[in-house]
Amino acid sequence: MTQLIPVRQGEEIDTRKLQEFVTENLQVPHEELEIQQFASGASNLTYSVRIGEWEAVLRRPPLGPVAPKAHDMEREFLLLQSIHPTFPVAPKPLVFSKDETIVGAPFFLMERRHGYLFDTSYPKEVTPSxxxxxxxxxxxxxxxxxxxxxxxxxxxxxxxxxxxxxxxxxxxxxxxxxxxxxxxxxxxxxxxxxxxxxxxxxxxxxxxxxxxxxxxxxxxxxxxxxxxxxxxxxxxxxxxxxxxxxxxxxxxxxxxxxxxxxxxxxxxxxxxxxxxxxxxxxxxxxxxxxxxxxxxxxxxxxxxxxxxxxxxxxxxxxxxxxxxxxxxxxxxxxxxxxxxxxxxxxxxxxxxx
The missing domain is CATH 3.90.1200.10 (Aminoglycoside phosphotransferase (APH), C-terminal lobe)
Structure with missing residues (x-):
């Protein structure tokens, strides 16, 4: 499975603002929102977002200034909208926001996929062969x-x-x-x-x-x-x-x-x-x-x-x-x-x- 960790220091998200946005824009329960961070990745920041049984993945640019045309969240969201219907291995995008007051930068939410990650080691559930x-x-x-x-x-x-x-x-x-x-x-x-x-x-x-x-x-x-x-x-x-x-x-x-x-x-x-x-x-x-x-x-x-x-x-x-x-x-x-x-x-x- 993909490794989740507590949100790194300095990369925290305002839980209250994000919860308000999610409950207003997606049909999810009005319950407490939980955030964790995906351990892998060295570019965009990626988080696991959960409210009750509902879950999603949040993507936002890295902290600080970024290279021109890099880390364009709206573009990635629109790409997924076009690719997902004919290539369903790509996750379904849910909602995009350019309001930087919510998580500090433009961001989007997409569906959470569950599976096994093969990176530098094998998942414990899988026998290497x-x-x-x-x-x-x-x-x-x-x-x-x-x-x-x-x-x-x-x-x-x-x-x-x-x-x-x-x-x-x-x-x-x-x-x-x-x-x-x-x-x-x-x-x-x-x-x-x-x-x-x-x-x-x-x-x-x-x-x-x-x-x-x-x-x-x-x-x-x-x-x-x-x-x-x-x-x-x-x-x-x-x-x-x-x-x-x-x-x-x-x-x-x-x-x-x-x-x-x-x-x-x-x-x-x-x-x-x-x-x-x-x-x-x-x-x-x-x-x-x-x-x-x-x-x-x-x-x-x-x-x-x-x-x-x-x-x-x-x-x-x-x-x-x-x-x-x-x-x-x-x-x-x-x-x-x-x-x-x-x-x-x-x-x-x-x-x-």
């Missing part, structure tokens, strides 16, 4: 294939996305984000920048993409036969599906990866355990299921590694500026350096796979 790891790998590929197959025509996604020129905007945009949040001098950035800008592939097809697709953003049934929830849709859009595969692979660690990469965020993800697909197996399985040309996937995996570095750099920048005091972020600059060095090495070698 080679077969379990193969099934988890297969479900991750299968659901990504399903997501890339849904139609976005005639939905809000058409208004919220601009698929034309997607990869060029992505590369230039993430390079600018890095420059705005830079703290340490990392010599590999400039050769990597040159390689990324010089080798942008042509997008053959645009689909709905999640763009933060990783094992610990999903919940599974106890028998590991289905994915029952997929979360953190803030970066979702319509764009190059191979960019989504690349992003997934930036999180998909293998046992032979450099230790600084595997342990950069603490305990390593379960994907290093025997039975999980290798990145090459994941990519090949996706390619066979979709028929897409995977010959340039090395570019997407290299760019995704840099993109992950920028995400971590933005978090570290907020920590260094005192905009968050979460001690988990204290060493993020070292992980950023490792990721950028790894991405530059991938560029030199022509990528992975």
């Amino acid at each position: 080679h077969d379990t790891n193969r099934m988890l790998s297969k479900l991750m590929v299968d659901n990504l294939v399903k997501l890339h197959g849904i139609s976005y025509k005639g939905t809000k996604l058409e208004e919220l996305s601009k698929p034309e020129g997607f990869m060029e905007r992505q590369v230039k945009g993430w390079l600018k984000r890095y420059d705005r949040s830079q703290t340490d001098d990392i010599k590999e950035v400039e050769p990597l920048r040159k390689w990324l800008l010089s080798n942008i592939p042509h997008t053959e097809e645009s689909t709905v993409i999640h763009y933060d697709y990783k094992l610990n953003n999903a919940l599974f049934s106890q028998d590991v036969k289905e994915m029952v929830g997929l979360f953190d849709w803030e970066m979702s859009t319509v764009g190059d599906p191979l960019a989504d595969v690349g992003a997934a692979m930036s999180y998909w660690m293998e046992p032979a990866d450099p230790k600084l990469l595997v342990y950069g965020l603490g305990q390593p993800t379960l994907t290093i355990q025997k039975g999980f697909y290798t990145r090459a197996e994941f990519i090949d399985s996706y390619g066979m299921a979709t028929g897409r040309d995977m010959s340039k996937i090395h570019y997407y995996t290299t760019f995704a590694t840099f993109k992950l570095a920028v995400i971590c750099q933005q978090i570290y920048y907020r920590y260094q500026k005192g905009q968050t005091t979460d001690e988990r972020f204290q060493q993020f600059n070292q992980f950023v350096r490792t990721l950028i060095q790894h991405a530059e090495g991938l560029a030199e070698k022509g990528g992975i796979h």
Whole structure:
């Protein structure tokens, strides 16, 4: 199950104001509201909200100033409204509010899903096995294939996305984000920048993409036969599906990866355990299921590694500026350096796979 903790100091929510909002906007009992916080996640703040038997999940931006166009709660809410009906693994959004007096920022509520989280350890209810790891790998590929197959025509996604020129905007945009949040001098950035800008592939097809697709953003049934929830849709859009595969692979660690990469965020993800697909197996399985040309996937995996570095750099920048005091972020600059060095090495070698 997903881990709930008491709300972290400094990230508290005014229970009375939130209860008034919930009872006014949703059909719930007039009983005491209880709030807990989800332990995982380093970006948006996510809370469990319960009133009697009714429960939901609240999402709001992180504390302090945030990067331009990042953490847009209304956009994520509208995306879920469009995606949920044809991809029900995405949770149903319930209500959005831009009133910052309630929880301190714009926020939305969505349905609560229950299932089993596979992150750095196995749920105690699940017996680890080679077969379990193969099934988890297969479900991750299968659901990504399903997501890339849904139609976005005639939905809000058409208004919220601009698929034309997607990869060029992505590369230039993430390079600018890095420059705005830079703290340490990392010599590999400039050769990597040159390689990324010089080798942008042509997008053959645009689909709905999640763009933060990783094992610990999903919940599974106890028998590991289905994915029952997929979360953190803030970066979702319509764009190059191979960019989504690349992003997934930036999180998909293998046992032979450099230790600084595997342990950069603490305990390593379960994907290093025997039975999980290798990145090459994941990519090949996706390619066979979709028929897409995977010959340039090395570019997407290299760019995704840099993109992950920028995400971590933005978090570290907020920590260094005192905009968050979460001690988990204290060493993020070292992980950023490792990721950028790894991405530059991938560029030199022509990528992975």
